[in-house]
Amino acid sequence: xxxxxxxxxxxxxxIGIIGAGIAGLASAxxxxxxxxxxxxxxxxxxxxxxxSEIEVNGYRFDAGxxxxxxxQYVDELFMLAGLEPKxxxxxxxxxxxxxxxxxxxxxxxxxxxxxxxxxxxxEKLNIVPASLQKTLVxxxxxxxxxxxxxxxxxxxxxxxxxxxxxxKAILQxxxxxxxxSMNKVNERYLQDPKLVQLFNRYATYNGSNPYKxxxxxxxxxxxxYGFGAFYPKNGMYNITKSIxxxxxxxxxxxxxxxxxxxxxxxxxxxxxxxxxxxxxxxDRIISNMDIFHAYKKLLTKxxxxxxxxxxxxxxxxxxxxxxxxxxxxxxxxxxxxxxNHYKSEFEYLEAGKIxxxxxxxxxxxxxxxxEDAPAGCENWFTMINVPYNSGQHWDSLIxxxxxxxxxxxxxxxxxELEDFIECEEILDPRTIxxxxxxxxxxxxxxxxxxxxxxxxxxxxxSRRIKNLYFCGxxxxxxxxxxxxxxxxxxxxxxxLK
Ligand SMILES: Cc1cc2nc3c(=O)[nH]c(=O)nc-3n(C[C@H](O)[C@H](O)[C@H](O)COP(=O)(O)OP(=O)(O)OC[C@H]3O[C@@H](n4cnc5c(N)ncnc54)[C@H](O)[C@@H]3O)c2cc1C
Numbered sequence: 438x439x440x441x442x443x444x445x446x447x448x449x450x451x452i453g454i455i456g457a458g459i460a461g462l463a464s465a466x467x468x469x470x471x472x473x474x475x476x477x478x479x480x481x482x483x484x485x486x487x488x489s490e491i492e493v494n495g496y497r498f499d500a501g502x503x504x505x506x507x508x509q510y511v512d513e514l515f516m517l518a519g520l521e522p523k524x525x526x527x528x529x530x531x532x533x534x535x536x537x538x539x540x541x542x543x544x545x546x547x548x549x550x551x552x553x554x555x556x557x558x559x560e561k562l563n564i565v566p567a568s569l570q571k572t573l574v575x576x577x578x579x580x581x582x583x584x585x586x587x588x589x590x591x592x593x594x595x596x597x598x599x600x601x602x603x604x605k606a607i608l609q610x611x612x613x614x615x616x617x618s619m620n621k622v623n624e625r626y627l628q629d630p631k632l633v634q635l636f637n638r639y640a641t642y643n644g645s646n647p648y649k650x651x652x653x654x655x656x657x658x659x660x661x662y663g664f665g666a667f668y669p670k671n672g673m674y675n676i677t678k679s680i681x682x683x684x685x686x687x688x689x690x691x692x693x694x695x696x697x698x699x700x701x702x703x704x705x706x707x708x709x710x711x712x713x714x715x716x717x718x719x720d721r722i723i724s725n726m727d728i729f730h731a732y733k734k735l736l737t738k739x740x741x742x743x744x745x746x747x748x749x750x751x752x753x754x755x756x757x758x759x760x761x762x763x764x765x766x767x768x769x770x771x772x773x774x775x776x777n778h779y780k781s782e783f784e785y786l787e788a789g790k791i792x793x794x795x796x797x798x799x800x801x802x803x804x805x806x807x808e809d810a811p812a813g814c815e816n817w818f819t820m821i822n823v824p825y826n827s828g829q830h831w832d833s834l835i836x837x838x839x840x841x842x843x844x845x846x847x848x849x850x851x852x853e854l855e856d857f858i859e860c861e862e863i864l865d866p867r868t869i870x871x872x873x874x875x876x877x878x879x880x881x882x883x884x885x886x887x888x889x890x891x892x893x894x895x896x897x898x899s900r901r902i903k904n905l906y907f908c909g910x911x912x913x914x915x916x917x918x919x920x921x922x923x924x925x926x927x928x929x930x931x932x933l934k
Pocket of ligand 1: 698916
């Protein structure tokens with residue numbers, strides 16, 4: 438045993454959790470480590486929510502997230518339970534973060550090693566290493582000034598604000614690029630349009646638009662180049678499997694195929710859950726479901742935080758899971774095929790449409806886990822960013838995008854991809870919503886296009902209803918696996934206080 442369980446078994450609490458997404462699972466582990474009795478209700482037959490997997494004709498695919506950063510937040514859960522993380526959850530740091538492709542034939546390998554990456558951009562784009570270095574130093578500086586306060590703590594509690602870290606960040610506001618766009622920050626340091634495009638792409642990591650999102654979002658590259666990009670052994674779904682198995686080991690009870698119908702409120706206090714028309718009583722309730730649906734479906738009689746719920750949503754995704762009966766040695770785990778007109782692509786997304794020349798992302802886990810595809814084949818998770826669902830005619834949009842994506846990949850890779858696709862599954866904003874109850878199929882809750890976005894996410898607790906807490910990608914600090922895991926940590930801190 439590395440560490441003992443939390444030493445805070447002050448009194449017994451019974452905790453009810455709605456949803457076994459990654460934040461629900463992390464909350465379950467944290468509460469169980471405190472010695473509390475925990476029950477989790479999940480509408481799906483399996484844990485993980487967006488972080489799940491599918492199998493098609495002998496191919497395995499991670500269904501949602503494909504990029505893993507900040508693994509320390511997963512390790513921490515094992516350490517809290519007194520276990521050695523490496524014995525239960527393994528991952529490796531990627532030497533190559535991503536392969537980038539442009540239509541004019543330019544190819545760029547984003548090495549994790551900054552010197553190797555600087556050499557690559559000098560050779561391929563003729564850019565002096567200092568430009569890259571300035572960007573990455575700025576990204577790290579912004580992260581160090583704001584990360585601990587804005588990501589690891591509740592923004593909605595006074596004690597967060599009276600700290601040295603906040604005072605330091607406030608003094609640096611003029612240098613945090615809150616009033617300029619991410620694109621402008623990248624143009625300031627990088628000049629070359631291809632490199633600007635590459636660094637603008639980081640806005641999409643939380644479903645935002647680099648031409649609108651504040652320059653403070655340029656902290657995101659630090660997650661990859663500073664802390665590293667990782668691959669969990671046997672794929673992303675192993676994150677879910679490991680945390681789920683830890684929770685069970687700690688005695689958490691799971692109820693699958695079980696949709697919570699109502700949060701029971703008595704005297705402005707959450708006291709239980711209605712499940713299968715029966716009332717079950719708890720001392721604390723943690724909701725991991727999308728905040729919009731939590732209010733609209735489970736808290737229908739309560740006052741709705743309309744301004745927060747009506748925030749602009751993040752983008753969604755269209756994914757083609759393709760079994761490819763060929764191997765592509767030039768491709769890696771993460772591959773990006775850039776649009777010729779990146780700004781137009783985002784203008785289309787803002788207008789609720791799909792651009793005819795989208796940036797295409799191809800994730801191939803069989804590069805690291807060969808068993809994910811039959812011998813001589815590869816499992817392609819092929820994704821483009823699309824708008825959230827506002828009632829578009831998706832079937833025709835998907836057919837059009839399918840054609841455009843294949844044509845683009847054929848042009849760049851000089852193949853006839855149709856000849857090699859032996860099976861296909863599709864995920865679109867409608868199915869993302871129906872499978873995980875994410876409002877309008879948004880991947881990351883609300884978008885971060887406004888400089889106030891961080892303050893407009895729902896707090897991790899209810900101001901009006903006692904003993905009710907919220908975790909997951911649709912509340913503070915936002916979407917993506919690391920932030921969803923942090924939301925569980927923030928709740929843990931608040932419940933303790
Ligand atoms: C296609 C795609 C690609 C992504 N790529 C990345 C990436 O590369 N890297 C990254 O870090 N993040 C990525 N993300 C985002 C990341 O997956 C999410 O931010 C994160 O998984 C959200 O976790 P969550 O805890 O909010 O729960 P969710 O995954 O949203 O799960 C919520 C759970 O609650 C359950 N639920 C809802 N209502 C009820 C109810 N009434 N009763 C019982 N259960 C209920 C749902 O069934 C679901 O299982 C991606 C997401 C998608 C969809």
